[in-house]
């Protein structure tokens with residue numbers, strides 16, 4: 577069966593991914609099974625999506641019950657799970673209002689649009705430029721690609737949307753010089769995930785906030801990868817003692833169901849009015865009921881506390897690996913968004929890990945990225961570290 581499926585996939589599916597030759601059929605907690613009964617421990621979580629693990633029984637139950645009750649109606653009407661989820665997100669964040677959509681890119685699109693609308697509705701439409709960071713990743717749609725600071729994903733798609741400028745990450749002077757009276761917002765990730773698990777410094781972020789206040793421009797945090805407990809706080813901005821004006825979420829928000837959200841302060845979101853922006857599937861009862869359950873479980877099961885504990889232990893173990901292998905240049909990241917920078921290409925190590933039953937991935941050619949479900953255990957971390965230790969002994 578596996579061979580036939582792979583063959584057919586390579587014929588009928590768009591060739592936009594380099595896939596490993598594994599056919600997954602089942603998941604539970606941090607474990608996945610392939611079609612041949614092989615077991616894997618998941619340190620990728622569908623790229624930071626399944627933060628509560630695979631096939632969580634309570635989330636599955638909520639999805640089933642909600643699907644039987646009401647899956648979708650238009651946003652021309654009210655539904656209960658949507659309001660409950662928005663209320664909980666507002667209660668736990670800086671934000672006053674939420675716009676629901678279906679993906680990270682769509683959430684960032686909404687952020688870009690509301691930032692421009694905020695100024696144009698005040699009659700200052702010459703303020704439309706957004707400053708983003710080198711190494712950033714904000715999505716694959718034309719606008720979010722335009723906001724992305726990596727040439728390799730933009731190649732072949734020019735001309736892109738105008739009005740985006742780039743400065744080096746963590747360099748406040750460069751940002752200061754770029755801001756002028758055409759700037760409407762600054763967008764950044766507090767940890768650049770796709771960019772190589774690059775952490776922002778608290779000083780930089782605090783200075784950016786100050787700068788945005790002084791200049792009267794908006795600060796957008798793309799927390800699509802860092803949000804929903806990934807870094808040990810519900811939102812990564814909580815580590816920095818400041819708040820943004822706009823924040824985007826997706827990935828782990830629905831633990832696997834497609835949902836995105838753009839959150840903003842009252843004055844910002846209310847630049848939108850009926851007809852300004854929309855999304856047919858945005859915030860349907862099905863996905864919002866699931867996301868609501870995700871948030872309730874994060875609170876009830878003290879997932880953040882566990883994430884912090886496991887994150888600290890994992891980082892310690894990776895540093896132990898670093899002390900043993902000269903091919904490791906740096907360990908970086910926060911909570912359970914961790915990176916291990918190699919002096920060699922990471923792809924062979926990713927492949928060898930797969931063969932030994934561990935799913936990890938590699939960004940920017942040589943940074944191994946670890947984003948396990950937040951429910952990962954000490955023994956699962958130990959098993960991966962032992963595997964990496966063994967592999968690196970042979971690689972160096």
Ligand SMILES: *Cc1c(COP(=O)(O)O)cnc(C)c1O
Pocket residue numbers: 678679680681682684713714715716765769770798799800801826827
């Ligand atoms: C994954 C990601 C996106 C894009 O999300 P999609 O759901 O794939 O559109 C945007 N920003 C960041 C930081 C991401 O990690």
